[in-house]
Amino acid sequence: MSPHRTLVRNGHVLTMDPALGDLPTGDVLIEDGVIAAVAPSLPVTDAEVIDATGHLVLPGLIDTHRHTWQSLVRGICGDWTLADYYFGIRLGVSPAYTPGDVRLGNLFGAVDALNSGVTTILDFSHCNNTPDHSDAAVQGLREAGIRAAFCYGFFESSPEESRFGDHAARVADFHRIADTYFASEGLLTLGVSLSELFGLPWEHTVDELAAARERRALLVNHAGCVFGSVLCTGITELDALGLLGPDMVHVHCNAFTDAEWDAVARSGGKVSISVETELNMGFGRPVFERCRRHGIAPTLSVDVVSLNSGDLWHELRFGLACAREDVLGPVNAAGAMPDSVGIPAREALRWSTVNAADALGLGDRIGSLTPGKRADLLLVGGPAVEQHPVVDPYATLLFQTTAADVRTVLVDGRVVKRDGVLATTDLTTLTAEADSAAERILGRIRDAGRALPGTPPGAWAAVEPMAREFHEHAVQTAKKR
Incomplete structure (x- = not known):
C-alpha cells in the first residue's frame, strides 16, 4: 500500500x-x-x-507536568495556597471522583491541551483511587488522541481511606496497567509519579522507584516546593543512595539548596517549572536562574487547571518575563539600565519543544x-x-x-x-458533560459535610515530623550500604 x-x-x-x-x-x-x-x-x-x-x-508544544484529571474543577483554586490545594484537592476533591470522572477529566483536559497547541503532556496521574480509576485515566487520554507520558501515581490520601489495602497492591496495579496498555509502542508512554517523598515510609519510595525502573518508565516527582521544612525534598537522601537519575523530572524545585541542585545536575535530572502555580500559590520564585547556574535545560508545565489556564502560551510568556528579570534585576539594583534583555524569545520556545522532548525521553521522536x-x-x-x-x-x-x-x-x-x-471532538457535548460532572463532584463533597479547602491551622507543622522520620530512615539505610 x-x-x-x-x-x-x-x-x-x-x-x-x-x-x-x-x-x-x-x-x-x-x-x-x-x-x-x-x-x-x-x-x-x-x-x-x-x-x-x-x-x-x-x-507541537510539550507540557512536562499536568494533573489532567483536575480539568473538571477548573479555577477552583483561584485564591488557594499550596496547603489549601493539598487539603482541598488531594484530600477533598480526589476522593469524590468516580472512575467516570477521571476518564472525562483526562479526556476534557487533553482536549483543552490540544486546542491550544499542546500535542504532548506528562500526565501526573494521582487520582488512581481504585484499579477502575487507573483504567479510566488511560482511557481518557486514548480517546483524546494526544501524545502523553501517562505517569501512574501511587498517592493515597490516608491509610484509613485506602481503597487498595496496602502499598504493594498499588504497585501491583501499576504493573497491571503496564501490561494492559503499554505492551506496544503508541501515542502513550509509561511513567511513574512518585508519592511525596516525605509522606510515606522509605521502603515504599524505594518500591516505587524499583517498579518504574523495572519497566523503564519515566519518573516524575514534586520536589522543593515547601519552604521552612528543610528535610522535605528527599533529593539528598536519594542522592546518597544512588537513586537519582536522568530518567527523573523534578517539578518546581523552588526551595532547593545548592547541594540539592548539585545532586540533580550530577544525575542528569530534568526540571519542570510551573510559573503560574508557583507565583500564585506561594511556592517562591520560578527557578530559571538556578537552572542556568547548574547547566540544566528548563522546561515548562501548566500543572493544575484547577488554578490556571491549560494554555501553555501563558506559561511561556510569564516564564520568559521571570527569566529575563533574573538577568535584568541585578542590573537595575546596581542603578543601571541593561544593554539587552538577556534571553531571546527563540530560546524560550525551546523550553516547551526541544528541552521538553528530551526531558520526557522523547527527543528522538518529537520536539x-x-x-x-x-x-x-x-x-x-x-x-x-x-x-x-x-x-x-x-x-x-x-x-x-x-x-x-x-x-x-x-x-x-x-x-x-x-x-x-x-476536528475529532464535539465540543458542545463535551463541555456540557464537564459542567454536569463538576456539579456532581462538588455535590458529593457537600453531601459528605466537607468544606473546601478545609485547611487546618498550622497545616505545615504536621509535615515536619513525617519529613524527619523519612530523613532519619533514609540516612540509616545509606549507612547500612
Missing part, C-alpha cells in the same frame, strides 16, 4: 532544528505520521495539502520538525489582529499568541484541529 501523505505547504517554518533553521517560506511533507522532508519547496502532487500561507509552522521524527506540529496565525503583521515570528508566538490563534494541530500526522475547529 502507498503511504498516506500530507503536505503542509507555503508556511513560515520554524523547525527548532539548528541544522535546518527557519524557512520563511517552506513545505513539510508527512508520510504515515512521520516527517519525511522539510524544504523551501517540495514538488509533491500525490498528497493531501494543508495550505499554511500566512501561518507559522512549528513543532523539532526534523525528518524522521513523528509529525506533531502546529499552524499558528489566521485572522486575529494580534497575528498581523509578523515582524519577528518568535516574538509573535511568545507575546501575541493564544489558543484561538492555533489554527491547525496535527498529532502523529493526524489532524485534530483544523482551521480553528477541533
Whole structure:
C-alpha cells in the first residue's frame, strides 16, 4: 500500500532544528505520521495539502507536568495556597471522583491541551483511587488522541481511606496497567509519579522507584516546593543512595539548596517549572536562574487547571518575563539600565519543544520538525489582529499568541484541529458533560459535610515530623550500604 501523505505547504517554518533553521517560506511533507522532508519547496502532487500561507509552522508544544484529571474543577483554586490545594484537592476533591470522572477529566483536559497547541503532556496521574480509576485515566487520554507520558501515581490520601489495602497492591496495579496498555509502542508512554517523598515510609519510595525502573518508565516527582521544612525534598537522601537519575523530572524545585541542585545536575535530572502555580500559590520564585547556574535545560508545565489556564502560551510568556528579570534585576539594583534583555524569545520556545522532548525521553521522536521524527506540529496565525503583521515570528508566538490563534494541530500526522475547529471532538457535548460532572463532584463533597479547602491551622507543622522520620530512615539505610 502507498503511504498516506500530507503536505503542509507555503508556511513560515520554524523547525527548532539548528541544522535546518527557519524557512520563511517552506513545505513539510508527512508520510504515515512521520516527517519525511522539510524544504523551501517540495514538488509533491500525490498528497493531501494543508495550505499554511500566512501561518507559522512549528513543532507541537510539550507540557512536562499536568494533573489532567483536575480539568473538571477548573479555577477552583483561584485564591488557594499550596496547603489549601493539598487539603482541598488531594484530600477533598480526589476522593469524590468516580472512575467516570477521571476518564472525562483526562479526556476534557487533553482536549483543552490540544486546542491550544499542546500535542504532548506528562500526565501526573494521582487520582488512581481504585484499579477502575487507573483504567479510566488511560482511557481518557486514548480517546483524546494526544501524545502523553501517562505517569501512574501511587498517592493515597490516608491509610484509613485506602481503597487498595496496602502499598504493594498499588504497585501491583501499576504493573497491571503496564501490561494492559503499554505492551506496544503508541501515542502513550509509561511513567511513574512518585508519592511525596516525605509522606510515606522509605521502603515504599524505594518500591516505587524499583517498579518504574523495572519497566523503564519515566519518573516524575514534586520536589522543593515547601519552604521552612528543610528535610522535605528527599533529593539528598536519594542522592546518597544512588537513586537519582536522568530518567527523573523534578517539578518546581523552588526551595532547593545548592547541594540539592548539585545532586540533580550530577544525575542528569530534568526540571519542570510551573510559573503560574508557583507565583500564585506561594511556592517562591520560578527557578530559571538556578537552572542556568547548574547547566540544566528548563522546561515548562501548566500543572493544575484547577488554578490556571491549560494554555501553555501563558506559561511561556510569564516564564520568559521571570527569566529575563533574573538577568535584568541585578542590573537595575546596581542603578543601571541593561544593554539587552538577556534571553531571546527563540530560546524560550525551546523550553516547551526541544528541552521538553528530551526531558520526557522523547527527543528522538518529537520536539523539532526534523525528518524522521513523528509529525506533531502546529499552524499558528489566521485572522486575529494580534497575528498581523509578523515582524519577528518568535516574538509573535511568545507575546501575541493564544489558543484561538492555533489554527491547525496535527498529532502523529493526524489532524485534530483544523482551521480553528477541533476536528475529532464535539465540543458542545463535551463541555456540557464537564459542567454536569463538576456539579456532581462538588455535590458529593457537600453531601459528605466537607468544606473546601478545609485547611487546618498550622497545616505545615504536621509535615515536619513525617519529613524527619523519612530523613532519619533514609540516612540509616545509606549507612547500612
